[in-house]
Amino acid sequence: MIQRYVYGHPLPTDAVVRDLPVLPGDPDGLTVTQNAPAVTFSMKLEEDDLVFGLGETIRGINKRGHIYRSWNLDEVMHTEDRQSLYGAHNFLVITSGKRTFGLFLDDPGEVTWDLGATRLDRMDITSCNGNLSLYVITGRTPRAVCHEFRGLIGSSYLPPYWAFGYIQSRWGYGSSEDMHNVIHEHRSRGIPLDGVCLDIDYMDHYRDFTWDTDKIPDLPGLVADMRSQDIHLIPIIDAGIPADPSDPASEDGVRQDTFVKREDGTLFRAAVWPGLSYFTDYLNTRARTWFGSLYRPMLEAGIDGFWNDMNEPSLFYSPEGMQAAYAVADELRGKNLANDDNWKLQSSFGSLASSRKDYQSFYHDLDGLRVRHDKVHNLYGFGMSRATMDGMHAFDPDRRFLLFSRSSYIGAHRYAGVWQGDNRSWWAHLKLNLQMLPSLNMCGFLYTGADIGGFGNDATEDLLLRWLELGIFTPLMRNHSALHTRDQEVYRFSIWEHMKNIITVRYALLPYLYSEFMKAAREDDLMFRPLAFDYPHDEIACQTEDQLMLGNECMIAPVCQQNATGRIVYLPEDMLLVRLRAYNDMDVEPLKKGHHWVPARLHEALLFIRRGCVIPFAAGKTESTVGLKDHPLYLIGWDPQAEGYTLYEDDGITYREGSFRVLIPSDLPDSVFAEGEAT
Numbered sequence: 001m002i003q004r005y006v007y008g009h010p011l012p013t014d015a016v017v018r019d020l021p022v023l024p025g026d027p028d029g030l031t032v033t034q035n036a037p038a039v040t041f042s043m044k045l046e047e048d049d050l051v052f053g054l055g056e057t058i059r060g061i062n063k064r065g066h067i068y069r070s071w072n073l074d075e076v077m078h079t080e081d082r083q084s085l086y087g088a089h090n091f092l093v094i095t096s097g098k099r100t101f102g103l104f105l106d107d108p109g110e111v112t113w114d115l116g117a118t119r120l121d122r123m124d125i126t127s128c129n130g131n132l133s134l135y136v137i138t139g140r141t142p143r144a145v146c147h148e149f150r151g152l153i154g155s156s157y158l159p160p161y162w163a164f165g166y167i168q169s170r171w172g173y174g175s176s177e178d179m180h181n182v183i184h185e186h187r188s189r190g191i192p193l194d195g196v197c198l199d200i201d202y203m204d205h206y207r208d209f210t211w212d213t214d215k216i217p218d219l220p221g222l223v224a225d226m227r228s229q230d231i232h233l234i235p236i237i238d239a240g241i242p243a244d245p246s247d248p249a250s251e252d253g254v255r256q257d258t259f260v261k262r263e264d265g266t267l268f269r270a271a272v273w274p275g276l277s278y279f280t281d282y283l284n285t286r287a288r289t290w291f292g293s294l295y296r297p298m299l300e301a302g303i304d305g306f307w308n309d310m311n312e313p314s315l316f317y318s319p320e321g322m323q324a325a326y327a328v329a330d331e332l333r334g335k336n337l338a339n340d341d342n343w344k345l346q347s348s349f350g351s352l353a354s355s356r357k358d359y360q361s362f363y364h365d366l367d368g369l370r371v372r373h374d375k376v377h378n379l380y381g382f383g384m385s386r387a388t389m390d391g392m393h394a395f396d397p398d399r400r401f402l403l404f405s406r407s408s409y410i411g412a413h414r415y416a417g418v419w420q421g422d423n424r425s426w427w428a429h430l431k432l433n434l435q436m437l438p439s440l441n442m443c444g445f446l447y448t449g450a451d452i453g454g455f456g457n458d459a460t461e462d463l464l465l466r467w468l469e470l471g472i473f474t475p476l477m478r479n480h481s482a483l484h485t486r487d488q489e490v491y492r493f494s495i496w497e498h499m500k501n502i503i504t505v506r507y508a509l510l511p512y513l514y515s516e517f518m519k520a521a522r523e524d525d526l527m528f529r530p531l532a533f534d535y536p537h538d539e540i541a542c543q544t545e546d547q548l549m550l551g552n553e554c555m556i557a558p559v560c561q562q563n564a565t566g567r568i569v570y571l572p573e574d575m576l577l578v579r580l581r582a583y584n585d586m587d588v589e590p591l592k593k594g595h596h597w598v599p600a601r602l603h604e605a606l607l608f609i610r611r612g613c614v615i616p617f618a619a620g621k622t623e624s625t626v627g628l629k630d631h632p633l634y635l636i637g638w639d640p641q642a643e644g645y646t647l648y649e650d651d652g653i654t655y656r657e658g659s660f661r662v663l664i665p666s667d668l669p670d671s672v673f674a675e676g677e678a679t
């Protein structure tokens with residue numbers, strides 16, 4: 001059941017797809033405190049309350065014990081002390097033996113979530129602007145609450161099948177030659193690959209929708225050449241459009257009045273990669289349609305996937321902010337700077353990026369309603385995803401396109417996936433990658449993954465291999481790294497063959513993973529779940545922070561620790577351990593419920609299948625998802641009497657309904673089953 005309450009004057013967000021009646025008064029169990037304009041919703045947290053949700057953010061699967069802030073930011077440090085990353089996903093579920101319910105604050109402005117941080121036994125959620133719809137969702141289980149909620153916010157975005165293939169990316173890729181090299185290095189070694197990303201360097205002076213013709217003389221030719229090798233080209237698009245009349249998109253946007261403005265009606269400008277830039281008013285329908293149409297020439301060149309970046313929006317500085325900083329510098333120039341002055345000088349430049357002041361200095365036109373940006377800040381990336389996907393569908397309404405965005409709000413999950421942003425080559429971030437998966441799924445974002453190997457800093461070979469051993473399960477499986485960091489393509493490392501073998505496991509698993517993804521998307525369900533969702537009465541499962549349920553049959557427990565030769569895994573029920581080395585190299589071992597030390601050498605990925613379940617594997621080696629179609633399937637499970645697996649399949653390209661096929665062990669003679677007794 002979903003109940004809706006309204007506070008202040010909510011702005012339209014398009015997060016939900018159902019218009020529910022507004023109930024009078026306040027919801028039961030929440031204390032509402034007005035502190036104009038803010039509104040706070042408070043509740044006592046019981047000792048056994050678990051708190052899940054908030055989508056893309058830092059810290060554990062159980063969010064209890066920290067203050068989070070919904071305020072989309074270009075945050076380069078995903079450390080424990082942060083409060084915000086790139087998305088605002090204002091949904092959480094509170095569950096204990098006694099009660100289970102969800103809260104969704106449809107509020108596009110700043111919201112803080114004190115989830116037992118100030119006081120262990122207290123939750124305070126504060127809407128800073130006090131204009132929102134509050135939805136209270138009840139259900140028997142956390143999974144049921146999420147299902148209800150997902151019905152409210154609408155179906156998740158569907159990527160094409162190829163988007164589940166391995167994708168190689170790097171900040172620095174910008175030319176046809178880069179693309180050819182990356183493809184050659186993968187194909188010549190038999191490392192599977194379905195996509196390569198172009199980062200900002202392909203553009204002509206960082207101008208969106210242009211490409212440097214010295215680096216890419218023939219874009220349609222490049223795309224066609226790549227497609228003939230079953231590889232898709234995925235260029236980046238940034239939110240800012242250069243404030244320069246010589247740029248066609250800029251000139252056209254000014255003429256058609258599609259950019260955000262300051263209070264006095266002049267165009268808002270701030271610097272990003274191309275220098276001073278304009279920002280499309282993605283909250284305006286006409287401007288969105290305009291921006292979406294800008295993708296057309298690249299779609300016509302054969303491109304069918306993009307990644308949208310910098311759409312929090314990230315701002316390096318505004319001219320006003322820079323001027324103020326210069327004024328401070330002029331005032332202090334030549335002085336003997338004591339501590340305070342030194343700090344003042346440093347911080348006047350150091351605080352220029354994505355500043356509050358700048359976010360308060362421009363306005364959106366919400367189809368007739370003028371709203372200051374900070375009141376609707378968290379909708380910006382959502383609007384960009386929507387503009388892009390609508391533009392792609394205007395080009396071809398029947399085709400599924402790949403799109404993943406950095407910034408998002410609930411609602412954006414209907415238009416695109418998200419990647420988890422600028423993580424680091426840290427073991428802690430491998431674990432964080434896992435921890436964000438279920439909370440993103442809860443908020444509708446099924447197509448997601450993190451930069452495998454880590455974006456910032458230098459990856460070691462063991463980190464990359466272990467990270468691939470998690471990445472084989474994530475719908476978006478992309479290796480990406482930052483400029484000036486150590487080369488991170490698989491083929492750069494001495495143990496590349498192990499990495500390659502692990503990637504072949506991904507492809508062998510794809511029929512299953514795709515089927516589970518599509519089931520989750522069609523049924524408003526979760527592909528990744530905290531163990532607490534499936535075993536609510538199991539105290540250990542409820543506290544497990546480094547394992548996840550995957551689909552309806554599996555559990556994953558990746559090794560997230562350097563130098564480890566295995567790990568302790570908690571099995572909440574009897575399961576079949578599958579130790580995976582390559583598509584054709586694995587061993588299985590039935591294990592009893594309880595704790596186990598599970599050996600996993602560096603090149604071995606771990607997967608656990610519930611007793612009584614079977615999952616399909618593709619037999620055979622492939623270079624890309626295209627080749628997978630020819631491979632027969634076999635099953636892996638505990639015992640040959642198992643019921644079978646219902647596989648979902650479709651064309652992977654259009655929105656045409658697919659079909660279900662029941663795979664039964666007795667029909668698939670090559671299937672693998674456990675031998676011997678469980679230990």
Ligand code: MIG
Nearest residue numbers: 170171199200309406421422
């Ligand atoms: O200011 O395009 O998160 O994936 O490689 C940095 C360059 C801009 C941030 C993205 C990252 C991308 C990088 N971008």
